[in-house]
Amino acid sequence: MTNSSQQDFDVEPSADDPDASDPAPRGVAASGVTGIGIGAIAQEIGLTKDTLRVWERRYGFPQPMRSPGGERLYPQEQVTKLRLVKRLLDAGHRPSKVLAQPVDTLQHLAESSGVGQDAPDAELDHLISLLRKGAYEEFRFWVLKRATRDGLERFVLDVAAPLAARVGNAWAAGSLQVYHEHLFSEAIQSTMRTLMRPLGDALRGRGGRPRVLLTTLSGEGHGLGILMAEAMFTLSECECIQLGLQTPLHDIVEAVSAHNIDIVALSFTAVLPAQAIANGLTDLRNLLPSHVRIWVGGSSPALRRKWNEGVVHVAGLAPIDETVAEWRQSAVL
Template identity: 30%
Template sequence: MTDALSPGAAARLLGVAPTTLRSWDRRYGIGPRERSPGGHRRYSPADIARLRELCRLVGEGVPSAEAARRIDSATRTATVPEPRAASPGGPVSLSTVAVPAREQEHTPTLQGVARAAMRMDSDLVEHLLQAAVERNGTVATWEDLAMPLLYGMGRRWEDTQRYVEVEHLLSWSVSSVLRRVPAPPSAPGPHVRPVVLACVPHEMHSLPVEALAASLREAGLAHRVLGPCTPTDATVRTVARIGPRAVVLWCHTSGEHDAETLMATARATVRAPERTALYTAGPGWRDAGDALRFADGHLGSLAEGVRMLSG
């Protein structure tokens, strides 16, 4: 059994404690079906697949006993596909686990995604967020799941100086899901004037810009993303080159030259051959003072941003 894992290796792969695996095996019979020649427990890829499905259900808020019952029922009526593993301890994709149709209707919960993130299970985090996007859309997933989770992890780090690795994993998972949001079949062609999304020069916190980009793509609205720490000259040149119908300047934390960036961008929009609106977004603009009069408005939320940019 070259693909079999020891209890410790299985626990590390799944992101749970070895005692949890023993408890699931003792209480619900969801455990290894094989033993080594010496009588030690060994987890096959099929065992890992069942346990990953148990982790997924528990992460979505299903009680452990009920989750185990469902897995046992599914196992009796259908064979759980055995995932291919390149080497012992290799990652098991959630896509290889047979999920009953009734389970696909279960709505991911904030608590479930948080539990998966704390276990460092990025596959499950992305699976749950992807399901939320498909069910509720990008705006609702960002505002009801991703943003509260990121805020909560940030506060936890501030309070304890721990779990920064969880925050980084969660940010990467959210970004990965946002990048996969598809455009509708009727997406606009390259001739349509886009919306330009840019951060101010010092701003590295660009995940909300990715959320706005994904929401615009989902709505079929053309856009161009310049990303974090965009130099002011780069934003100005972009306005001159492509004549966008709107520019959004994102600022999460206020900086010394934010007002200058705003005014320089405003001058570029005035010189554009066609009307180009200019919007600010993010809490960092609170200290911009009189410079805000150069903008056409402030996008206070993702939903508001999509609504205003759709007009």
């Protein structure tokens, strides 16, 4: 992310805020004005309320209506455009070049820069169509069959990861609902755990290093990234401790000490604002002993910035094996 777009995100909260209580998150205000409240929009799209207000002042978009109490209410077409805007910004476009454009222009921009475009793959398309028509047993069967046929590594890299991106694109385009995402996550998680368990069990107690703790920080509710990362760490013969989602910092620190952890691996999608990620990582770095490494991954554009030497951005799943090998070379075991 460039410095100028970073500034557009990192703004101080404003005092005296009529939106603060956000009393009408979704629906119709007393006056009959329909729209979605600023808190609900910010959460859904992965922005802060202050960013939305700054854009309104600086670029004239979004342009919400007001409830009788003065709270901002965003009509559906502005929400749709905001989703597209966020995805373009995540891909590196600047707010100044994007926010004032009409939605058609933004759609062309997204198409020409590959944002939200899926690579052709008939089998993945078939899986999406099973999800869409509610054929969950069939979906689970195909996922498990492909996983059994291909093995853990190929399943993660060729199916689970691109399928997650496809499901996200279909959700953004309105062709899958949030409950489809839940069902998709459930099927992928249970398949991956089934495949991973025997190797994970066999590694336990062998004294293999590094010992890796995996989790997400508060506010990051997406768990497939750390699960996929766990699969790759396990295949690299690391002993993994999976804490699941949204672990408070002090609990991470306690688990690190209790399990003699070498690396804390965290995953970030684009839902957490850049500033929240920076604060969380700075605080965690200060709380952990210096020999414990923090490795971060995931699609959050905030990870593209330069981190201090105590935080390493691992760009994707495939480089995990090599990064672990480098750790082993540099560590005194």
